[in-house]
Amino acid sequence: MLLSNCRLADGRTGMHVLVRGERVAAILDAPVPDPEVVDLGGALLLPALTDFHLHLDKSLFGLPWMPHAAGPDRMSRIETDARVLPGLPVEPRATAMLRRCLAAGSVHFRSHVDITPAFGLRNLEGVLAVKAAHAGMCHIQTVAFPQAGVMRAPGTLALLEEALRQGAEVLGGLDPCEVDRDPKGQLDAIFGLAGRHGVGLDIHLHEAGELGLFSIAEICARTRALGMQGQVWVSHGFALGAAPEGKLMAAAADMAGAGVGLVSHGAGAAPLPPLLRLAEAGVPVALGNDNMRDTWGPYGTGDMLERAAIIGWRLDARTDAAMERVFGWVVESGARAMGVEVPAVAVGGVASFVSVAAEGVAEAVAQHAKRGLVVFRGRVAWHPENHCLDSAPAGSVRNSVCVRSVERHGQARALVKRWPNRTAN
Template sequence: MTDVLLRGGLPWGLGAPADILVREGRVDRVSLGPIEAPGARVFDVAGQLVLPGLVEAHCHLDKTLYGGPWVPHSADDTLSGRIANDLGRRAELGVPSVARIAALLERMSAAGTTHVRTHTDIDPVAGLRGVEAVREAAAGSPVDVRQVAFPQHGVLTSPGTAELLEEALKSGVEAVGGLDPAGIDRDPVRHLDLIFGLAGRYGAHLDIHLHDGGSLGGWELELIIERTKALGLGGRVAVSHAYALGQLDDAHQDRLVEGLAEAGVAVVTAAVYSFPVPPVSKLRAAGVTVACGHDGIRDLWGPYGSGDMLERAMHLAYRSTFRRDDDIELALEAATVGGARALGLDDYGLAPGDRADLVVVPAGSPAEAVVVHPARTLVMKDGVVLHN
């Protein structure tokens, strides 16, 4: 494997230009002075920001229509309408499609995403077809794809789903999901006990969709915190969306943020539409891991999304009304280090010994990279230059 030398870039966090030598798929050396590396493939990235690989921590690859012709949105404005529309049109549109998923992964990779966590629908109709389609597309992609077995249509309210979730975990799916234990599945205690039980038994991560808002969502967060502590699953549990966190008053918010920090529960946000965004600054100040993702990308749930995680970080910063560079940088952190932490990635970063998953952005600062999100000039995965 040929060594690669990135010459004169601005490694994020270093504060000065440096050379980065990549050897055998790992960051070998980072040096403020010039590195001599005979035989290495050299890229001059002077004045450009070097980031660790972008981490897409919440998407739905199995649902995507990406890469195909434009499909006008056909659902009404209710959640039940969107579910019915999704179920009704999947067959007609050939969802899940390995080719579409592969096209989206290719787009994500070109934009510097090296790791993806995707919530794959598991239900008695689709069975594990989504899991298999994502697996097949991922096998042909340099992107590291980790799946969440996701009960999109409920667990308790959709008999047979619990067994399928377990089957998915047995087949090697990395995480088990949940969905509005109160609002959708109607029995939050049993719902959570069931999925926490599965996570415990299979050593899986847990990532729970929580759209339930206000005090109901806040109470469900308490249930999740309690179970994470009781089962010692800190660092392996995430709550996605968590709109309630963005809606409650400061005192209530503070109590929950403290609970999430103590328990080691991460928050994953997509900052979509006008839905509430969790308080990123406050969560980070308390030490809670915050990750970021697109949610749906061009699918039957909505037509938006580009697959570019720097653009997504812009949405997160923008919706958080972050204007100052250090605030905007929190959104970049969510799209990189925060995602890596939520997914439990090993050896992630820009330090010697870390896996050489690197992205070069023609921007002079992290905030500029987020706000402008210019096309990436180089993307590397495990030391292999994929795009430049």
């Protein structure tokens, strides 16, 4: 496949990216004959995106609009989940969400999946089915997430262990102090289970103030003691957003030393951790959309460039360099944590891309610009005309209404409708 007439992030225009198999074979100033040529019409070609925190099983996408019914607190939302979702099949809802995310350029996902006595393993089974159905279009890593707590919900530990046996790749946790009211019990249990199964941890931590800082310290201590550096992430970490300077930097040093990362979605109702400062202190940082159009809240589109813009705005990231740093958090950090090779528009790089109607990375973030073609490991995963291409190899696009191979001047070429390069999203 030849991706023709591309703009590159370094400012070069009119470039041609030749893909062979799953990798970039060449970046050329002039086109070469190829059976499949996709003309990007001058669009910016960027590495495909990573959503490092979402909940595919909670999605209400694909259903009629459902007014928000949960109360303002976490437990009310958990109870609403348990009341509303059991009667709704997981696969259609998760698929509808996933395809929105694909259309926006994300191809790597870490999805938390509720494992509770009320749901058992049905949500995991549904998400694993969606993962299998989209294996040629994206990478999905699943987290066995105890949404109802661990110690307060008898039977949950056994369910979490069975979830790991059935295919969950990471173990979750949730507010060991506020939800379980037994931080030692929960953390000892989940770290022990993770150690026995050789998996990492991703712990939801909404706890504020001293309570949240205490939980972070306990997580870091266990991570170091068990040699799990680089395998443990804290999702949210709201306590870091309002911590006094001394305690903030002490927590940052603790996390950096233990190799504990922080995932943020830029929650609107909570203090945002100072992500740029934390990253400078050595804390791994990644971003995710978290809840999108579900019983927890109506907002969210699946667009990680939009998410990067929200977080960049809240961080007051105004310079191109700062916005490029935020962009790195939606491409590199989460992919590395999942053991996925980071895509790159470079010779030898993994050919996972998204085309964007922007002149550079900073504009793509600031304007969360219109997306076009999405490629996953050398295969077209999303086409703006034909939508999801069901794992079709790039070469099979020739049968679509948008692409047909013709012989012209002795070269195999393709006629492809161009995506507008400067159209607002």
